[in-house]
Amino acid sequence: MNRNIFLSILKPALTAAFFAASLFFSAGTSYAGPSLLSMTGQYGFGPSITTARYGGSVVVTGNGFAKGELVDLSLESADSELNARIALWSTQIYADSSGGFETSLAIDSFVSPDGRLVIRALGNDTKSDTEVEISSLTGPSANLDQCANGSMSAPVNCSGANWRSGNVTQINGHYYEGDSIAYRIKFANLTVGGSNTVTIEWDTTQGGKHALDYLTSYDRTDVTPGNNPCSGIAGSHCANPPTVFPIPLDPNVSGAAITQMGGQAFKMWGGTITSVTGYTRTGSYTGNSSTRIRLTFTSNAANPVLAWGAHIADRNEWAAMGGSASSLSGSPYRTRLTEFNGACPNQDRALSCTAVRLASKIVIIKQANPETTLPFGFNFYDANSIVPFTLWDDGVDNDATPNNRTFTQPIAPGNLVYFDIIEDPAGDYYELQSLTCSTSLGGSSQAFPSLPARAVKIGLNYGDTVTCTFTNNVVTAANTSVGGRVTDPSGNPLGRSTVTIFNTATGETRRSITNQLGHYRFDDLAVGDFYVVTVSNRKYTFPDNTVSFTLNDAVDNLDF
Secondary structure (H helix, E strand, O other), X not given: OOHHHHHHHXXXXXXXXXXXXXXXXXXXXXXXXXXXXXXXXXXXXXXXXXXXXXXXXXXXXXXXXXXXXXXXXXXXXXXXXXXXXXXXXXXXXXXXXXXXXXXXXXXXXOOOOOOEEEXXXXXXXXXXXXXXXXXXXOOOEEEEEEEOOEOOOOEOOOOHHHEEOOOEOOOOOOEEOOOEEEEEEEEEOOOOOOEEEEEEEEEEEEOOEEOEEXXXXXXXXXXXXXXXXXXXXXXXXXXXXXXXXXXXXXXXXXXXXXXXOOOOEEEEEOEEEEEEOOOEEEEOOOOOEEEEEEEEEEEOOOOXXXXXXXXXXXXXXXXHHOOOHHHOOOOOEEEEEEEEOOEOOOEXXXXXXXXXXXXXXXXXXXXXXXXXXXXXEEEEEOXXXXXXXXXXXXXXXXXXXXXXXXXXXXXXOOOEEEEEEEEOOOOOOEEEEEEEEEEOOOOOOEEEEEXXXXXXXXXXXXXXXXXXXXXXXXXXXXXXXXXXXXEOOOOOEXXXXXXXXXXXXXXXXXXXXXXXXXXXXXXXXXXXXXXXXXXXXXXXXXXXXXXXXXXXXXXOOOOO
């Protein structure tokens, strides 16, 4: 029979057979089945690969390559959000004398956002390229992502492709010491109602320098609208509020006399955290150390999402214990997914120290004596803008009525940038009595306070924190005096005349008797109050015996 006629008969039959095999594979009964692209290689039209799954491994078989040809073999994830393939695993293998090969890889540790994995083979000599898709992966899976929040000049939200399974560097991320970087774990193929465990680990020190010191909420730093750990996850659970589980305080941190931020929580969509173990630290804070914690949760959906954050160590807190994140010499620090339902995914995500900058900060604090709920207005001036803000000194530091405000400035190393902070006049109630500033340990920034101007000029250096406290006291009325002389119509002194002064503000009445020269005097009178002064004498009648006035200064010639 003619070869072309034979192939025209054979090819439709093969297509139907292999299409049936592919459907059989997707249904979960068998994991063997070549793609339509691969079948031609087995019959002289080029290379092909087929797959078969046994437990947690996939056996990959290749055919149709050149004798002894070196073949590049890779496992790739199909990510529709990125519209790209992500390489998860690769190796090289030589074809045998018949152009075939066979190898295997453990598949359970690999996760695709779309549930699609592709095995690809490329012959180095013939440049022959073929692939087969492995879809509908069975078995639970977990994938760790971290937020790349964009460069300092072009920040972005924690959503879509900005949730990365790769590293965060200065190109795609920017964080200050004291910020929190956000993480999420995407789960897939979980049993609804089933119990699951996951263990996360983070680098706390490298060479005695502190990296990620404790856990926080995922949205502590990047709180702008659009930050969404559920981005790209299908299911109605992502439209509902997350369940919340408090993050316990880490005794390793509090034991180092560091005040850990309270009120932080793990948040989960499509699941409920039922318990969190205590912290386990390996290594010493004086060398290399890491800390881990284990969570148990019930899956309310097949693909829940867990989110949290990690606090980037601040040199001002750890100055006495080796320093902090930005002083690490080039080495990244990492967060890991070390255990999921008893398996070891061994996923880690690195945050490059080049993506972490020293924070340059100005902190303004309001104090008042006595404490008050009155607002105090301020203006913050830089070279290009004015930022009005309000502080309250009511003994409470909260979001609604804060008694301090921090301005974090993007200052490059080696630069000195000037700022002005001016307090508005406080009216008749309080006046500024004290304005003091201090610079963080080892800092070289400058502060020039001016009490009469209610202002301070600050020259801020990279990495410094300048803290200025504006202290206002209640305006108390000054004391002064009222005095004069009482005489008869001829100008002769009238001793033993009675002069009274009445303070209408307080209701107080005071009396004075003139001396032999007719003089009287009242001391220690409050300025600003309204007074009524009256004179009387048993022998004389005064046509104008009463004077009323507001006392603004001393009066020495109130004569009758």
